[in-house]
Amino acid sequence: MKKKLFAISLIILMMIGLVGCGKSDNPNAGSSQASKYPAKAINLIVPFNTGGGADLAARAFASIAPKYLGQSVIVIQKPGAAGTVAHTSLKNERPDGYTLIITGNSPSTVAPFLEKVQYDPINDFEFAGRFTNLHNVLVVKQDAPWNTIEEFIAYAKANPGKVKVGTSGANSMDDLMVRMLNKSLNIELVPVPFDSTSEAVMAVLGGHITAASGSTSTCLPQVQNGSLKPLAITSDTRDPSYKDVPTLIERGINLSLNNSIGIAAPKGTPKEIIEVLEKAIKQTVEDEGYKAVAAKFGLTVDYLNGSDFKATTQTEGEKVKGIIAK
Secondary structure (H helix, E strand, C coil): CHHHHHHHHHHHHHHHHHHHHCCCCCCCCCCCHHHHCCCCCEEEEECCCCCCHHHHHHHHHHHHCHHHHCCCEEEEECCCHHHHHHHHHHCCCCCCCCEEEEECCHHHHCHHHHCCCCCCCCCCEEEEEEEEEECEEEEEECCCCCCCHHHHHHHHHHCCCCCEEEECCCCCHHHHHHHHHHHHHCCCCEEEECCCHHHHHHHHHCCCCCEEEEEHHHHHHHHHCCCEEEEEECCCCCCHHHCCCCECCCCCCCCCCCEEEEEEEECCCCHHHHHHHHHHHHHHHCCHHHHHHHHHHCCCEEEEEHHHHHHHHHHHHHHHHHHHHC
């Protein structure tokens, strides 16, 4: 009888112990994995080649964000098809916050309206925030005979089909700029796709093509050292890094293209993780160190939270869609 009572008592004590293990005085105990995020390094995919505007923006972010995330941010290049290859593959990544992507530019606002892609640019991702808004600039070699966009356009009209303009790839924002100039001005610039804006710039410097359409950040070093001559920018207002360069709108050409750069995660990433990322992005862009790096790269500091970034990306895409349909 004593043995039976001892056995019963032991079982009861074990059950009490098990119940106790399921409780804690710590209000955070037993919370989701998101509460511990990030617990390791974060991979940030750049869907373009090294040296482009998106790559520079990603590296500027990755240099400061660990201060607020508590973990490293590893920039990984995965170029291809104007960024659509990387965006397609992100759909298959685990939605745990450890694989993110630079988005909001060509893969989200241009390519989906020019070709069939395997993702929904708005609904297949969770938007965490924007940290910069790039613009495009049309550049020529410093010794080129044109000093204004009007002179360049006049030459293009007099030489239809002979003016080659390098871009970072077919269906990219750079490519769209050339198409829109052709459509709005009734000229015949020939877009020449390269793997990156950097390659297009080198082709201009080598005299292989006439001009290049590229991000302001990528072209900035060659503009600053006097190798390239900027003729016009696609922004609504002048770029701080190109204070003496007019916008197309200033010159009576109604063409303005925004190129948002921010971070997105796979669809289904927990809200708590997105909130952590959103807070870190805001803290990063407000950091004086980030502002210094951004200024060096010619990046405009232009923060948007996740929901506003998503809305802006959708609006920019609809704008592009409307331009193409004209």
